Amino acid sequence: MKKNKIVEFCKDFSRKKLSLRQREEFSAYLFVLIPIIGFLIFSLASICYSFYYAFTNFNPILGVSKWVGFDNFVDLFSDPKFLDACLNTVILLASIPIGVTLGLLLAVYLKKLAHGSMLLSLLYYLPAVTSAVAINVIFNYIFKGDYGILNEVLGINLYWISEDDGGLVKLAIIIKNVWASIGSTMILYLSGLNNIPNEYYEAADVMGASKWQQLVNITIPMSNPTTFYILVTGIIGGLQSYADSQILAQGVSGGRTIVYYIWTYGIGNNANFGLASAASVFLALVIIALSIIQFSRNKMFKKVR
Amino acid sequence: MVKQILENHKNEMPSNMPNFSRKKYLAEKYAGKTWFIICTLIVVFGAFIMVFPYLWMFLSALKTPLEVVKVPMVFFPTDPNWGIFTEALTSDKLTFFNSLKNTLIIEVLVITVGTFFSTLCAFAFAKMNFRFKKTILIILMTSMMIPYAAVMLPQYRTFMDMGWVASDNWFINLLPLIVPGLFGNISMTFFLITAMQTAINDAIIEEAKVEGCSWFRIYRSIGLPLARPAIAAQVIFWFVGIWNDYFAPSIYLTNQESRTLQVAIQLLTSGTDNSDMPLLFASAFLASIPTIIIFILCRKMFINMNANSGIKG
Structure with a gap:
């Protein structure tokens, strides 16, 4: 019965019997159908399964799967390896404020520059289009203890990437991340700066405000939306970092992040799938909360009625 | 006074x-x-x-394996070994062209099919009226909030059960990276909604409707051409993203015949042998060149894209 109705509707549609309004609606649903199916399979169903696995002791090697309640979460938060991974991930976020500060100063400078700013912004933006693999490969070599160029140039002899010193590994990753993020931060600020009316600076000049006062009292407050966006997206990206731990830090414990932890238990050795799922659910909740903060500020919603 | x-x-x-x-x-x-x-x-x-x-x-x-690890370092190679780049292209350790082929297969399939569905969807949201429009948009938007790490484990298990992981057939191994992309790219859709709203005049669509054009025809003959610059920018951005993608390929592409360029390069780092280091740098350099060239050619596009994602978006 219901099937017949659908068939009738399709026939009406092809015979152009439907009203324009109905045709529009039907076509629109067809147009958005595929992305919605993709969403249902690869986002909704997947994350539901992550939640489900987080509450089981699923083990693909032994083939067991039993409901264990919150055991995985209890194990997770008493696992020093996971707590270390969380701490590492949070410490590595230190590159974001440094990158934001340098990016802003760079943008302020480049805005003043009449010539050559295109070449400079190109050079600074290069890491944003280079693969994480290539960047990490070369930085791993730069930070090498025995023959790395950084040690030689600075005249020091530090083993940046080693099991013994977790702090140096993190410092190395932070330096690399600042290097890699400064260009895209600068571009974001540059377009933000162009939206600040020039009258503000002219007025400040007339009032006798110094350039530094103008930076602190006009540029920085007016760039607040940009700063907020960079910070939140930076944190979301930083929480998901993986290539840094695997390629630059070569998997030493001081550089292991949350995603590296999930990878180790969920895919690397498959031994504790439930624990890895619990970690991924935890990460997802944190990131979704941050994203909601970010999206609630987005003007996109208001544009689509 | x-x-x-x-x-x-x-x-x-x-x-x-x-x-x-x-x-x-x-x-x-x-x-x-x-x-x-x-x-x-x-x-x-x-x-x-x-x-x-x-x-x-x-x-x-360009250095010899010994020069690479020499202390004190040598800045310029004493005898530049230009042959290393041809070696990188032909070496069995890297299988450069095979990896390039895999990367391009993923790129072409995902981008052609995915862009079609993404633009279709964006067009519907930008220019058509239907019930629950905003609800559907918000639902789709939530998928941008979900981190890949949170969905990768169930997907990995499912693809494994389907025999798509570590299969003998190199193409089947690529499917876990291709199939999710075929359903479109939500972030692309979102950028294009705004772009299509401004690029396409409602009056033209009204006229086409009066003429009796089907909505697909309107999309194909009016929507696509008018939004072409925005779509091109998105496609290029997506291309670079897939080219540089590493995390998902490193999970799924474990056998030599189906790995992508980034995975192949990464595998060179795992050897403790220093003799591969010049080869590693040569291949990483070669693999970075295409995206850098694309970036230099389309620099305005990249800079606008990046800028728009922040404030206006």
Whole structure:
């Protein structure tokens, strides 16, 4: 019965019997159908399964799967390896404020520059289009203890990437991340700066405000939306970092992040799938909360009625 | 009286007013210049630091395996080994062209099919009226919030059960990276909604509707051509993203025949043997060149894209 109705509707549609309004609606649903199916399979169903696995002791090697309640979460938060991974991930976020500060100063400078700013912004933006693999490969070599160029140039002899010193590994990753993020931060600020009316600076000049006062009292407050966006997206990206731990830090414990932890238990050795799922659910909740903060500020919603 | 008023407004006057102290003005201007020169030096030095890793990658590729690990270091290779780039292209350790083929297969399939569905979806949201439009949009938007790490484990298990992981057939191994992309790219859709709203005039669509055009026809003949610049920008952005993608390929592409370029390069790092290092740098350098060329050719596009994602979006 219901099937017949659908068939009738399709026939009406092809015979152009439907009203324009109905045709529009039907076509629109067809147009958005595929992305919605993709969403249902690869986002909704997947994350539901992550939640489900987080509450089981699923083990693909032994083939067991039993409901264990919150055991995985209890194990997770008493696992020093996971707590270390969380701490590492949070410490590595230190590159974001440094990158934001340098990016802003760079943008302020480049805005003043009449010539050559295109070449400079190109050079600074290069890491944003280079693969994480290539960047990490070369930085791993730069930070090498025995023959790395950084040690030689600075005249020091530090083993940046080693099991013994977790702090140096993190410092190395932070330096690399600042290097890699400064260009895209600068571009974001540059377009933000162009939206600040020039009258503000002219007025400040007339009032006798110094350039530094103008930076602190006009540029920085007016760039607040940009700063907020960079910070939140930076944190979301930083929480998901993986290539840094695997390629630059070569998997030493001081550089292991949350995603590296999930990878180790969920895919690397498959031994504790439930624990890895619990970690991924935890990460997802944190990131979704941050994203909601970010999206609630987005003007996109208001544009689509 | 007039003098008194002038005195009161002294601070608000433009700097070229006669009673402005010329000496002070010059001193400020001179100080500004000095600062400007210092800033320029810092920024140029910074630019050098930005380029240095690329330069170092290139120079190290040309060295012999012994020179690469030599202490004290040699900056320029004594006898540049240009053959290393042909070696990178032909070496069995890297299987460069095979990896390139896999990367391009993923790129072409995902981008052609995915762009079609993404633009179709964006067109519906931008220019068509239907019930639950905003609800559907918000639902789709939530998928942008979900991190890949949170969905990768169930997907990995499912693809494994379907026999798509570590299969003997190289193409089947690529499917976990292709199939999710075929359903479109939500972030692309979201950028295109705004772009299509401004690029496509409602009057043209009304006219086409009166003429009796089907909505697909309107999409194909009006929507796509008018939004072409925005779509091109998104496609290029997506291309670079897939080219540089590493995490998902490293999970799924474990056998040599189906790995992508980034995975192949990464596998060279795992060897403790220093003799592969020039090869590693040469291949990493070669694999970075296409995206850098695309970026230089389309720099305006990239810079606008990046900028729009922040404030206006």
